[in-house]
Amino acid sequence: MTSNDALHRLLLDNLTTATILLDGELRLEYMNPAAEMLLAVSGQRSHGQFISELFTESPEALTSLRHAVAHAHPFTKREAQLTSLAGQSLTVDYAVTPIINRGETLLLLEVHPRDRLMRITKEEAQLSKQETTKLLVRGLAHEIKNPLGGIRGAAQLLSRELPDESLKDYTNVIIEEADRLRNLVDRMLGSNKLPSLSMTNIHEVVERVCNLVDAESEGRIILVRDYDPSIPELLIDREQMIQAVLNIVRNAMQALNGQNDQRLGRITLRTRTIRQFTIGHTRHRLVCKLEIIDNGPGIPADLQETMFYPMVSGRPDGTGLGLAITQTIISQHQGLIECESHPGHTAFSIFLPLESGAASS
Incomplete structure (x- = not known):
């Protein structure tokens, strides 16, 4: 191995992008540590293995790779679903670049995992919705609790003025339902108590x-x-x-x-x-x-x-x-x-x- 080859290998080994090199028969020539970590396989032990022995995708993917070898045609695929040997499902983007070396066509695959990015995006959207909902609920709770207090107070005053004790059953219903609604609104708002860690x-x-x-x-x-x-x-x-x-x-x-x-x-x-x-x-x-x-x-x-x-x-x-x-x-x-x-x-x-x-x- 020449000094230039060693430098190139050193650069590939230190890339954070998962990089895989396949020969013309779609067998593994090289994978860098980022690819080994992503696929949970050893590049040295897997050398020479067919690509489907490293991970599986759709049958159409193999057809596309063979077409890339035959016609030296690069392509990119978005949000592909890969399954590793360990059974782990991965969502990735990957780019395939044919390389002509001494008359042989090799394929360079650059694989970018999307799972983490998609999860972070989903989480941020969830948190944004949560904050929006909190604002809506607090505004609605404020509009509900103010008239509830007035209704409850009016029912209490009315109860004191009623001449017949049996009529107070109706005002008690108003008071109890107002209290129930207030408790429901308080539960919607959640506790204001700070966590005791x-x-x-x-x-x-x-x-x-x-x-x-x-x-x-x-x-x-x-x-x-x-x-x-x-x-x-x-x-x-x-x-x-x-x-x-x-x-x-x-x-x-x-x-x-x-x-x-x-x-x-x-x-x-x-x-x-x-x-x-x-x-x-x-x-x-x-x-x-x-x-x-x-x-x-x-x-x-x-x-x-x-x-x-x-x-x-x-x-x-x-x-x-x-x-x-x-x-x-x-x-x-x-x-x-x-x-x-x-x-x-x-x-x-x-x-x-x-x-x-x-x-x-």
Whole structure:
């Protein structure tokens, strides 16, 4: 290898863009460390392997690559769905450039992962919607609470003037309904109390929720605990986090109880750590991931985009406040909540920074 070849290899090895070189038969000639990390394979061990042994896409993709070799025609593909050998699904953009070397056509693939960018974009849109909703709810709550106070006060004054005690039943109804509406508005606004942060083991929170749900379900639902005991303590408000997790688990329990089939409901609570995870504009070295997974009917597709909004519920008797409160609590802890749902599988994922001092009000 000449000094120029060594320099070129050094440059490729230090690129952050995943780079793959294929020969004319679509077999691996080289991949840089960024590509090895993306595909979770070893370039040295995979040398000479056919491209479909590294990852799979559509049959049309192989046809396009062969066409690029035959006609030296470069092309770019956006948001392609790749599946790695480990079964991980990846959304990527990639550019294919034919290179003529000593009469042989090689293909240079530059692969840019899109999953992280798409997730950040989705998260930013979610947070923007949440802030807009908060402003709307606060404005609406202000307009509702002012006349409610006047109605309640007028009913109390009227009650004192009534000559017959039996007539006070009507004014009591007005007072009680005004109080109910005021409490509902207060719940929509959420708590104004700042989180009381302390170092807490996440499994204390999850176990407390499991104990409550065990008592409520009376054995009709199987709770599966899948914990990573190595997760360090987090700086969180224990009571608020219990409320946040409990809201999700209760929703899952109610969905399972409402199923028409005879399958036994199952809720899995899984904890894991994730390295180098981005929440908002901050990349965290270590994050705790708590998953709440159920085998229920799933969340209707038309509700999945709006389920974190106040007053949005899939149940006739639901208030639509549980998930909105949960999202507020997680946001106060500088965390993130996501959901993936289809019939037979619904998974809520809560991400909380593990760095000391990451949580704030």
